[in-house]
Amino acid sequence: MTIVKKPIRVLTFSGYYLPGYKGGGPVRTIENMIAHLSDSGLDFWIITRDRDLGDSSPYTSVKVGEWQKLGNSHVYYLPKGKFSYSEIRKIIKNTNHDIVYLNSFFDITFTILPLIYKHLSRGSFRPVVLAPRGEFSPAALEIKKTKKKFYLAAFRLLRLNKNLTFQASSQFEADDIKKAIATENGIIKIASDLPSIQTAFSTKPRQRVSVRAEPGPLRVIFLSRISPMKNLDFAINVLSNTRCNIIFDIFGPKEDLAYWQQCEQLLSSLPNNVQYQYCGTVLPVDVKRIFSEYDLFLFPTQGENYGHVIAESISVGTPVLLSDRTPWRTLEKDNLGWVLPLDVPNAFAETIDTYSKMSLHERQEKRTHMLNFSEHHLCAPESISQNRELFFDLVRERDEL
Numbered sequence: 001m002t003i004v005k006k007p008i009r010v011l012t013f014s015g016y017y018l019p020g021y022k023g024g025g026p027v028r029t030i031e032n033m034i035a036h037l038s039d040s041g042l043d044f045w046i047i048t049r050d051r052d053l054g055d056s057s058p059y060t061s062v063k064v065g066e067w068q069k070l071g072n073s074h075v076y077y078l079p080k081g082k083f084s085y086s087e088i089r090k091i092i093k094n095t096n097h098d099i100v101y102l103n104s105f106f107d108i109t110f111t112i113l114p115l116i117y118k119h120l121s122r123g124s125f126r127p128v129v130l131a132p133r134g135e136f137s138p139a140a141l142e143i144k145k146t147k148k149k150f151y152l153a154a155f156r157l158l159r160l161n162k163n164l165t166f167q168a169s170s171q172f173e174a175d176d177i178k179k180a181i182a183t184e185n186g187i188i189k190i191a192s193d194l195p196s197i198q199t200a201f202s203t204k205p206r207q208r209v210s211v212r213a214e215p216g217p218l219r220v221i222f223l224s225r226i227s228p229m230k231n232l233d234f235a236i237n238v239l240s241n242t243r244c245n246i247i248f249d250i251f252g253p254k255e256d257l258a259y260w261q262q263c264e265q266l267l268s269s270l271p272n273n274v275q276y277q278y279c280g281t282v283l284p285v286d287v288k289r290i291f292s293e294y295d296l297f298l299f300p301t302q303g304e305n306y307g308h309v310i311a312e313s314i315s316v317g318t319p320v321l322l323s324d325r326t327p328w329r330t331l332e333k334d335n336l337g338w339v340l341p342l343d344v345p346n347a348f349a350e351t352i353d354t355y356s357k358m359s360l361h362e363r364q365e366k367r368t369h370m371l372n373f374s375e376h377h378l379c380a381p382e383s384i385s386q387n388r389e390l391f392f393d394l395v396r397e398r399d400e401l
Helices: 025-037 087-092 110-123 138-142 145-157 170-180 232-239 257-268 284-291 308-315 345-355 360-377 381-401
Strands: 008-013 042-049 069-071 075-078 101-102 126-129 164-168 188-190 218-223 246-251 273-280 296-299 320-323 337-340
Touching: 008 110, 008 381, 025 042, 025 308, 025 381, 075 087, 075 308, 087 110, 101 110, 101 381, 110 126, 126 381, 145 170, 164 170, 164 381, 170 188, 188 381, 218 232, 218 284, 218 345, 232 246, 232 257, 232 296, 232 345, 284 308, 296 308, 296 345, 308 320, 308 360, 320 345, 337 345
Parallel strands: 008 042, 008 101, 042 075, 101 126, 126 164, 164 188, 218 246, 218 296, 246 273, 296 320, 320 337
Antiparallel strands: 069 075
């Protein structure tokens, strides 16, 4: 571990943060990073919205427009009427920090405005780390394609990538960043997302084994934000081609209402062997308990830079049927589930039908194996080290100039 004289203060911009949870992966990523690294000489100061994704009212449990302590971090909740360049500039100038940490590429308030300030400040601006959180995957770039192409062109023209370090959570994401930005490899550093400490270091995994007394329909869960990127419509079409009896439960915020309406139409056409229901949103504290009640997590996502829900499903022994567009490429090899390409939807249906024929004893053995795996392998020490050194290296490089 690197020893520092005083904590490195990381001024962190994120569109959503605690106590919110509807923003999905980025919220959990920052929360988990702070939990793992706060005792390692890093001090996180977070600027975020004063409300959760899709909410019209601010949080009632926080103070808005001022810094406050939240766990091992400090948080500044920005009021809706303060989303301006002058406000972002004032916060950056008035808050002592060593590094600026951005957690999106396309967010106007929480990324673009700080980058404009960096551009106008010339050499006086602190080092900047930008984590695009999967926004450069091919499927993500297709959403609002014209606007994104315009911003990418402006980004290159203004050379906003100068002295900017990109954080990729895997080599796959690093390749996506390089392709989209046409940047040098030297400013892309890989530091994988970290699971929650409870998921990574649970000491009593076998207590969460879910036991069924008798056979019944296969219990399949979809748990994620309901948006085109998460590919719920694909999951529904897969289930329409299965032959086994299935209970299909959908959890997650309706981020894209028009897309949800399309999914509802598909759900209404499911055959009689598939019984479905929408179960609403899930508080983070309940996610693992809910996963433990199902036989299979069906997640044909169009792209994840990490996928916290995948780790949470594995951590309670629920197998995952996944697309090949995440870093979790070895699920089948590790006996944790299956990874299939999206251009063979029939293979998803066949895998579900085959799994449904496994005996309860075989499924229980698989679940026990997954619990053992998660206890020993879900969070590699080198991943924590990569995240720590991502920030320490930048401070050292700055001090050597």
